[in-house]
Amino acid sequence: MELDKILGIEYPIIQGGMAQISDGEFAAKVSEAGALGVIGSGNMTGEELREQIRICKSLTQKPFGVNLLLLSPHSDHMADVVVEEEVPVITTGAGSPAKYIDRWHRAGIRIFPVVPNPTLAIRMERYGVDGVIVEGNEAGGHIGDMTSMTLIPQARDRVNIPIIAAGGIASGRQLLAAQILGAVGVQIGTLFLSSTECPIHAKYKELLLKSKYNNITVIGQIAGLPTRMIKNQMTRNYIMEEKKGKDKMELERYTLGALKTAVETGDLKKGSFMAGLALSQIEEIRPIKEILEGLMREYREEL
Template sequence: MSITRLLGIKYPIFQGAMAQIALAPLVGAVSNAGGLGIIASGGLSANQLREEIRKTREITDKPFAVNLMLMMPNIPELIDVVIEEDVKIVTTGAGTPAPYMETFKNHQILVIPVVPSVKIAKKMETLGADAIVAEGTEAGGHVGETTTMALLPQVVDAVSIPVIGAGGIADGRGIAAAFALGAQGVQIGTRFLTTIECPTHPNFKQAVIDANDTSTTVTGRSLGGPVRSIKNEMIKAYLELENKKASREELEQLSLGSLRKAVHEGNVEQGSVMAGQIAGLCNKITTAEEMITTMFQEAQHVLDRMASLSLVEKEWI
């Protein structure tokens, strides 16, 4: 079954679950536009998640999902809210959904883990995942080490469930490329940062618009939790501390509250502006609907053009 039919959506596009950003205004807009809006529950209390779910339903009557960061200590309470509010799709990360899979299945909840490797993708299929998001290191926020170009076709070959490509996709060409590699859909985060409905400070959006292909870097490798962000004063100081083998406590003290500073206060020098390597293509503010429809028109154009190409000279065949 195609991912669009499985989830009841028009376009095979997931909106990335960006912490403190992927909330009702953006999620509802994406779902209304025909994609799958995803609420980021990381950092939310059970009551806050319930409020975001209800706010989203005030905006849209289309399907949407909740992302569950499984390392969060209040995950059991968040799952209770998902069940009580009758959300039928969850994406997962930062841990295994194994302890909760039976509960999800008992409540007819579709489970779609985000994975950075073939090994984990195969484990998720064995657990009963309904689809997989294979996310390359080009993505913003928490990342793995393998690029999307290398990861995606290997995951597609390794599992029999639908695979969604993520990391480094921001236009129709990227969508077409993901489909060429075997994906049934795409997950996009960074491009949604430059939508009107994205509830971030204008300075945050401008930082993404001003970014180019070399504007991001990865911190946190020494802690085992690499994160991709746009370079700024805080990131520079963090990397200097990492190079000096600073303790976890020193590094965490420097980055404490940094996402809030950037997202809500607009402090894009001392805050964490998480974004992917594709930020250089995100240079225009649009509505979520315009973004989605334009990208899929572009993707269809690319695929149509490719269908007419011959990669081998006929006289050589």
Template structure:
């Protein structure tokens, strides 16, 4: 299935596996690449050395194109870009808008730049800076999300920019891919659906906890890191929702210490990243201070398998999922169902 996305990135199918922290490692990314989709490594939860090893392992597992998701406000972002250039990584994606000069550096090296955006104005900005495409996530999506549904956000972005647009938020099957293509998108990006596959490294009991959930079993909370965050409803999340600011700041401080030990970042480096985060977005200082909660609370659930102490990011589609296919089965099934759906549409007169 050829679209502007497949032409741009060199993959066979317009299906993107998003760069989910603690989830999108070499095994999942290489399986996606081998299946013909675009797999994206999540580097925000990796140290530089871990990212270098992850890129090497992914290249050993597949010779097909894949991407790396970067934090533009990370202190060593420039060094990570240099690594991607040296290793010939095909795609750079960003959860937050990259700087203009960073886009230029990547494009000069022949790397395709695909930021994620949550509003038409953000898409316009990165397109003006030279981004090759954008991923636009509606409010149905998991993790950090906005309040506008994909069915409204997607056309607003398509009308605003002339570069390829990839739709995210609420997609899990071929009908969704067909619908996105009908809107004018160049493909779909999926997170929760790829998290619930055989190649995902999320512990099996956690996967089963996801599969037991219904359409009303996610909630958007600001108590994780001060930003809207769609997660599964759990006792921990309910407790976070009831907690006051002092409790949140205390937890964030403790998690900052744990995250520093895990990544090897110095306190000075973390302070610089906090300042960059404040300058680069709309976050308050309170939200910046709480940002350390996200990686550590997600790690507890998605890596350690402790659903009582961890937060489980999830899109609303979790309520429609009931199996754990292989990545190959997933991608092939999505594309085949999309082709059938398109073929069944009435012919225009």
């Protein structure tokens, strides 16, 4: 896998940006451990993002990234902040990065949008991005329609830029499978949630260890914005109301701030405990370095 060489890091692994979770300190720890740590900007303001970037830079000299959700009302300001703070890598989600690409490239930033289908991968290639992260719907958080098994090869056949696979990857075998399907590296979210260093509430981590694939559900399949998470009271209420035909705006009362609630208070009833289908493969909470070494060891053995 070549992503390590492309990004100048030790392992061909990106830690997926996670709003409310992957702050500057966590991203720095991931980068120090040899993958690419990514700050999840979520709904931060530009200045809040600047603070997290500075924390990250004070803790590591290694490359790191920032994930920008481009539907944020603060996107234009954040687009300036990443240039001013000399962020080496940007991943984008929720919206098009087109209008920022020239400026970011002039600043030497490498750009990797996250896409859920080959059509968007083709569009991003036309915009001149450096690669695409294709995310299968096994992933935790907001998801598209395609599975990694179908998405990675179909994107590979349609674009010439590097492809990074995301969604459902939590073992060296899956790293190798992603490579065979056409990826130069992988992006991982759920497995990083289970790291010792991940700044989520202890109850979130306990729930990760207790839950299996059959404890996972997707809300928003009817109302829009499908999101994968662990089943609880909140998801049951949401899905019941969704089936009654309530629209996305009405349903927001369940989800607004629910990820923050899960991360900060571990409220098992009201929180949104986002996690992907790879959850069943997680058996213990381990330091980031151990997780990464385990993945690479298994990858090499399988190879």
